[in-house]
Amino acid sequence: MTELDLESxxxxxxxxxxxxxxxxxxxxxxxxxxxxxxxxxxxAWLVRxxxxxxxxxxxxxxxxxxxxxxxxRTEQLLGQAPLATFLGTFHRFSLGLLRRYGExxxxxxGFVIFDRDDQLKLVKRGLxxxxxxxxxxxxxKILAAIGSAKNRLLxxxxxxxxxxxxxxxxxxxxxxxxxxxxxQANAVDFDDMxxxxxxxxxxxxxxxxxxxxxxxxxxxxxxxxxxxxxxxxVEKLAGPxxxxxxxxxxxxxxxxxxxxDLDNILRFEKSFPGATVRKLERxxxxxxxxxxxxxxxxxxxxxxxxxxxxxxxxxxxPITLYWAGDEQDEASWLIGRLQELSRDELQxxxxxxxxxxxxxxxxxxxxxxxxxxPYTLVGSVRFYERAEIKDVxxxxxxxxxxxxxxxxxxxLNQPPRGIGPATKEMAEQEAASSGISFWDYLSHSDLGxxxxxxxxxxxxxxxxxxxxxxxSEEPSLAKLVSxxxxxxxxxxLYSQADEESAARRExxxxxxxxxxxxxxxxxxxxxxxxxxxxRFLDHVSLVSDLDSWQVERGVSVMTLHSAKGxxxxxxxxxxLEEGLLPHFNARELAEDIEEERRLLYxxxxxxxxxxxxxxxxxxxxxxxxxxxxxxPFLSEIPDRLLDVVESPIRLHDPRVAGVERFFGGSLPPGHxxxxxxxxxxxxxxxxxxxxxxxxLGTGVILExxxxxxxxxxxxxxxxxxxxxxxxxxxxxxxx
DNA sequence: CGGCAATGTGTTTTT
DNA sequence: CACATTGCCG
Numbered sequence: 055m056t057e058l059d060l061e062s063x064x065x066x067x068x069x070x071x072x073x074x075x076x077x078x079x080x081x082x083x084x085x086x087x088x089x090x091x092x093x094x095x096x097x098a099w100l101v102r103x104x105x106x107x108x109x110x111x112x113x114x115x116x117x118x119x120x121x122x123x124x125x126x127r128t129e130q131l132l133g134q135a136p137l138a139t140f141l142g143t144f145h146r147f148s149l150g151l152l153r154r155y156g157e158x159x160x161x162x163x164g165f166v167i168f169d170r171d172d173q174l175k176l177v178k179r180g181l182x183x184x185x186x187x188x189x190x191x192x193x194x195k196i197l198a199a200i201g202s203a204k205n206r207l208l209x210x211x212x213x214x215x216x217x218x219x220x221x222x223x224x225x226x227x228x229x230x231x232x233x234x235x236x237x238q239a240n241a242v243d244f245d246d247m248x249x250x251x252x253x254x255x256x257x258x259x260x261x262x263x264x265x266x267x268x269x270x271x272x273x274x275x276x277x278x279x280x281x282x283x284x285x286x287x288v289e290k291l292a293g294p295x296x297x298x299x300x301x302x303x304x305x306x307x308x309x310x311x312x313x314x315d316l317d318n319i320l321r322f323e324k325s326f327p328g329a330t331v332r333k334l335e336r337x338x339x340x341x342x343x344x345x346x347x348x349x350x351x352x353x354x355x356x357x358x359x360x361x362x363x364x365x366x367x368x369x370x371x372p373i374t375l376y377w378a379g380d381e382q383d384e385a386s387w388l389i390g391r392l393q394e395l396s397r398d399e400l401q402x403x404x405x406x407x408x409x410x411x412x413x414x415x416x417x418x419x420x421x422x423x424x425x426x427x428p429y430t431l432v433g434s435v436r437f438y439e440r441a442e443i444k445d446v447x448x449x450x451x452x453x454x455x456x457x458x459x460x461x462x463x464x465x466l467n468q469p470p471r472g473i474g475p476a477t478k479e480m481a482e483q484e485a486a487s488s489g490i491s492f493w494d495y496l497s498h499s500d501l502g503x504x505x506x507x508x509x510x511x512x513x514x515x516x517x518x519x520x521x522x523x524x525x526s527e528e529p530s531l532a533k534l535v536s537x538x539x540x541x542x543x544x545x546x547l548y549s550q551a552d553e554e555s556a557a558r559r560e561x562x563x564x565x566x567x568x569x570x571x572x573x574x575x576x577x578x579x580x581x582x583x584x585x586x587x588x589r590f591l592d593h594v595s596l597v598s599d600l601d602s603w604q605v606e607r608g609v610s611v612m613t614l615h616s617a618k619g620x621x622x623x624x625x626x627x628x629x630l631e632e633g634l635l636p637h638f639n640a641r642e643l644a645e646d647i648e649e650e651r652r653l654l655y656x657x658x659x660x661x662x663x664x665x666x667x668x669x670x671x672x673x674x675x676x677x678x679x680x681x682x683x684x685x686p687f688l689s690e691i692p693d694r695l696l697d698v699v700e701s702p703i704r705l706h707d708p709r710v711a712g713v714e715r716f717f718g719g720s721l722p723p724g725h726x727x728x729x730x731x732x733x734x735x736x737x738x739x740x741x742x743x744x745x746x747x748x749x750l751g752t753g754v755i756l757e758x759x760x761x762x763x764x765x766x767x768x769x770x771x772x773x774x775x776x777x778x779x780x781x782x783x784x785x786x787x788x789x
Numbered sequence: 790c791g792g793c794a795a796t797g798t799g800t801t802t803t804t
Numbered sequence: 805c806a807c808a809t810t811g812c813c814g
Binding site for chain 1: 790802
Binding site: 413416674675676677678 | 805
């Protein structure tokens with residue numbers, strides 16, 4: 055057993071946070087200041103030095119990955135395993151509560167969790183039922199409104215009460231419908247998990263009291279990303295004077311769009327009066343240059359308490375900013391640069407490329423592939439969201455909960471077994487006229503009223519399910535899954551030799567392995583298969599791709615959001631352009647722009663030694679080339695910290711810069727860009743190009759100076775000789 | 790009923 | 805450009 059040596063392992067600020075006594079404390083921990091360390095040491099200290107029962111400590115993190123890291127490190131510190139402390143996400147915690155006491159808030163045991171696709175389907179059905187067109191009421195928008203209502207702890211009824219205006223009143227109707235269907239299916243959505251947990255604790259004060267007594271110390275990580283429901287949950291569990299340690303950094307709040315409320319951290323003392331507030335400002339991760347640049351950027355935000363990070367790591371290398379021609383050029387320079395760096399002592403796994411949107415990863419991936427460099431793409435194609443996997447999951451969900459009619463709908467004719475829309479419609483009618491559910495009708499009626507063909511198809515489906523239900527009584531989850539794959543014909547669906555089929559087969563096999571691994575880790579003998587099935591389905595709903603990601607193979611490519619909490623010796627943030635970062639959809643509200651700035655801040659502060667930034671003049675967006683302006687955030691980085699590299703392509707290859715670029719994004723009236731086939735050379739205003747002028751005739755470009763409105767072009771006209779023209783006025787046509 | 794083709798559409802981040 | 809949805813035909 056190792057000694058807990060705080061003095062030599064922690065700095066004074068960290069020590070006071072770790073050894074904080076009773077009452078709430080907020081630890082404002084800047085990027086790289088060792089907040090994980092504080093949490094793990096605090097848990098270890100409470101157990102070791104204070105003799106606190108580990109089971110009475112609850113530590114909530116934002117991702118499962120963070121939780122398992124903390125578990126590992128804490129167990130290491132204590133030299134014992136496994137710890138009885140709850141260490142997991144808000145959602146996992148809430149789900150645990152609901153699995154035990156859910157009946158008190160209206161969810162029957164065995165309820166399932168609807169994913170985003172299910173949610174959208176419910177919204178669409180609600181729209182249809184209310185006679186609303188998807189065009190004027192985009193399902194995603196409706197769903198966002200419902201989600202945000204739930205985050206604010208409004209149920210359908212109270213939402214309807216306060217909904218004003220045309221749009222919101224319709225949302226309220228869809229919301230009511232949506233919630234009704236959830237209940238009918240005995241299902242909850244993601245936001246329900248939190249909202250119902252809060253409701254449970256509000257309505258059952260005895261339970262709340264018991265929980266508060268049991269949880270003697272509550273620790274919450276990434277507090278800046280908590281939403282209203284999560285704050286209320288924390289308040290319920292800790293009590294106003296409770297032993298809460300909240301750790302967070304308002305400069306790293308990047309989940310506003312998901313309901314996160316920065317006020318939770320900015321006005322912490324309002325929720326927890328008398329709280330001690332500490333700051334961790336000593337950074338152990340990055341160089342001075344990186345810290346200063348990132349600090350300058352984020353200092354432009356208004357919504358912050360403000361802190362200044364420092365390090366004694368020394369200045370380090372300057373930040374390199376590359377002005378790329380287009381996204382291929384960007385990828386090629388960036389990855390070339392990484393290749394150069396790998397000749398030093400750096401490994402591929404020491405490097406990460408961070409982007410704002412998943413779409414940006416394409417060009418990067420192509421470049422990495424073509425150079426044969428090892429890389430891992432994080433999170434773009436989620437395993438459990440692949441169609442073939444969702445099919446199996448739908449069967450499992452339905453077996454566990456026959457009220458899950460979304461799952462039923464999915465599997466009814468998958469694989470195709472002759473149950474088309476017409477058959478489905480008829481059977482639904484029959485079920486409805488008998489006043490029973492669709493499945494009850496299928497399993498308990500003789501289907502005599504249906505045409506023979508439909509009847510046979512439905513009976514086939516019924517028999518498959520009934521047989522599988524028998525299998526699911528047996529204890530082995532893995533066996534059930536393979537039976538599902540075999541008996542339903544799902545696996546045979548992909549028996550062809552083509553690549554896609556093979557990939558899907560592999561995925562299904564991987565799924566079976568995942569089930570086996572899960573069963574082994576969760577003691578397969580102890581629980582009945584039904585219980586195991588619930589646990590597995592919960593697990594699937596709660597894990598993300600990032601959770602299983604390890605810095606193992608190659609360069610990591612991921613979104614800025616996924617990068618939170620990680621660090622790499624070399625970090626590149628690509629696509630620093632207006633419209634991407636800050637993102638187009640976040641350009642209106644000051645709060646949204648500040649969040650985009652924080653996103654860049656998060657990205658920059660992931661870097662330990664080397665930070666690369668790129669900004670492209672041109673980018674393919676939805677298949678069309680678009681001219682891009684540099685991100686305004688770039689000008690917030692002091693010049694002296696930047697090494698600027700200009701794409702060589704721009705200097706001599708007008709293909710990339712493009713004529714639009716020279717005209718500041720739009721061509722003057724009367725001008726057009728000739729198609730490449732028309733000129734033989736891809737269009738662009740550059741030296742040597744021939745042009746035609748309305749009155750001066752044809753000529754050749756000698757010089758191009760200035761930009762945008764000030765763009766001046768010197769042309770040697772065949773008839774009129776040398777003339778300097780302001781491109782804004784002169785009607786020049788490239789020929 | 791099922792598969793395919795053509796058409797049209799929209800583009801963020803995810804526990 | 806990629807995806808989803810729609811419409812058509814076997």
